[in-house]
Each structure stands twice: as structure tokens, then as C-alpha cells.
Amino acid sequence: MSTSESSSKGPLTEELRRLLTHGAGWAVANGYGTETDLEYIEEGGCLAEADPDEVSARALERGRPQLGTLGAGNHFGEIQYVAEVYDEKLAQALGLYADQITVTIHTGSRGLGYQVCDDFLKVMARASAKYGIELPDRQLCAAPLGSPEGKRYPAAMSAAANYAFANRQMITHWARETFESVLGMGRGKLGLVYDVCHNIAKFEEHDVGGRKTRLCVHRKGATRAFPPHHPQTPAAYRAVGQPVLIPGDMGRYSYVLVGTERAYKETFGSTCHGAGRVMSRRQARRTAGGRPIVREMEEQGIIVRAAGRATLVEEIPEAYKDVAEVVDVVQGAGISRKVAQLRPLGVIKG
Secondary structure, three states: OOHHHHOOOOHHHHHHHHHHHHOHHHHHHOOOOOHHHHOOEHHHHOOOOOOHHHOOHHHHHHHHHHOOOOOOOOOEEEEEEEEEEOOHHHHHHHOOOOOOEEEEEEOOOHHHHHHHHHHHHHHHHHHHHHOOOOOOOHHHOOOOOOOHHHHHHHHHHHHHHHHHHHHHHHHHHHHHHHHHHHHOOOOOOOOOOOEOOEEEEEEEEEEEOOEEEEEEEEEEEEEEOOOOOOOOOOHHHOOOOOEEEEOOOOOOOEEEEEOOHHHHHHOOOEEEOOOOEOOOHHHHHHHHOOOOHHHHHHHOOOEEEEOOHHHHHHOOHHHEOOHHHHHHHHHHOOOOEEEEEEEEEEEEEO
16 A cells, blocks of 8 residues: 555545644634534644555545444444442542433544455565564464554544544534534533543553663453543543543443553553453344344333444343443453443334
8 A cells, every 4th residue: 555545636535634733623613612622632633643644545435425424333422420439539630420421422434444454464474474573363364563564553543533532523523513513412412521542553651670661552342441630631631630531331331440650550551441242243143133122122111222232132132241230340350440321211223
């Protein structure tokens, strides 16, 4: 994939390239939210290393019509309420309180990010052979970070992350508009607690052997959990730590936590991102069979809407671990502190 191959003409594509450069800032500049939102997004909603020239024409083509969408799989939009508060002081700092209505949005870079990954699997497969790297699995193909290939991939991945930041910002804006229109809420009532990445590699400074060292921290199925007083923790949360969002399944609950000093020292400022599956998608489809999933959820007081039944049967609650147990483990390990539990009222699956 060359620069000439990745470049594409036309106003829509050029606008998308600006989005890949500026992330959530592009969305705000185009009327989707406010500048204040950027203070509550990891990295301010933009990874500066992004280079749209490393994103293929095919990735741009896939990403263009999907901007502002949730997508399928475990991605969702949920209307929830704060069912339990574990630490009043922390909850107050994050603007959360018992019985409060919240909205959680879980989605990413859609087909654009998938295509970036697919493109660079080919690049890295060649690089692994070139640099004599033995692979136990093809998808673990790699290149030295200082190599040309090792520099290109983070640039493309950062562009995909910027797409994800913009995507979530747009959906956040439309969720606000919907609440304002349907419920007559005044503008500005639905504030942003935090937007945190997962499934991403980033260059960060951490203490290694008592010395500040620049590392490439890869959080796959993990999320950042920076401690109180860290300069990248939003100013409003500096005294309590960065918010950590851990979703569960559509039938039970999700959690809000905060990062800790111990996480910064022991896990490079990381914690888990979700419950994790206990059933494959195929197993879930077999288990769900002809069950009336929508009615089952309604009997629990949860309204579910999805693009099709296929998504619902793959996402049945029992396909996932009980996220409460996962959250108790990370709190017990000292790498996150529980703040609140969120229970679903309405779920949208892509």
C-alpha cells in the first residue's frame, strides 16, 4: 500500500482525511458537541501521530458511509441508570448520583479500522520474514518499531483511532439532541463523563527501573486507568483519577471506576475493558435457539432494539462472564476503584 494508492480524490474523501487527522476536534468544529467535550476525551480526542496517507483507499471507502454508526458485534448504545454508588466522594467528582439516567456508547473505527488492520497484516507478514521474526501465529506478525513498517502502522492506527473518536462524538451529539427533543431537556444537560480508548497501542512514558522510559503500551481488550494527579487525567478529575468505563452485557450491568497509582506502577496504567465472552458467537446462536430474546429483556424491564435477530442471539447475556466478578477482581488487585454500577433500561444494537 503506497501513499499514491491511499490518496483518493473528491470532497467527501478529503473531509474524511481531515477527520482522520483531527479526530473529535473535527466533529466539534463541524457542530457535533462543544470544545468542553474535548477535555473529557482521552488524548483530547486526537492522536497526533495519525497520518491519513497511510490509510488505504479501500479503508476510506469503507469508513465514509459508516461514520456516526454503532456497528454490529458487541457495540451498543445504552440508556442506563445509576443503580449503586460505592464511593460517594468519587461519584460526586464524576457528576454521578443514585438513580441518575446515563447513556453509554460503545463503538469504534468501524470498517475503516478493520481494513487498516487487514491491510497491515499483509505489510507485517512481509516485514516479519524480512526481519527474521518467527511467528507462532500469522496474526502476531510484527516489525521493529524503528523500522519503516513499524513507523507506518502506528500512523495508520492512530488515524483509525481518530475516526473512532469522531464517530463516538457524533453519536454523543445526536443522543443529546434526541433527549432534548423527546424529553424537552435544556441544552447542556447531558454532560460527557469520559471517552476512553480500548484495543489500541500508544506511546507513553512510564517508570521502568526508576527511570522514565518511553514505551509502546498495547491495550487489547484493556483500557487506560491513569491515577490521580497524572497530567493526562482531566483537570476536573485530577484529584480522584481518570474515569474507567467497563461495560457488561445487555441484561445485567456496567461499571464506572477510576484509575489508581498501583495500576500506573504495575500494569502501565491499564485495567480491563469488559466482561469477556464465555460462549463463542456460534455457541450463543445455538443456545438462544428460537428464544424470544426481545421479550425476555422486556420482562426484565429492558427495551432492546437491533438491526436484526442475528446480533441479539450472539449477544445474549449468558454469552458473557458476570462483569461484577471481573470488576471485583480488578478492584481487589488495586488497579481500579469502583465508583458506580449502571443498569440498562434501553439497548440499541447495530
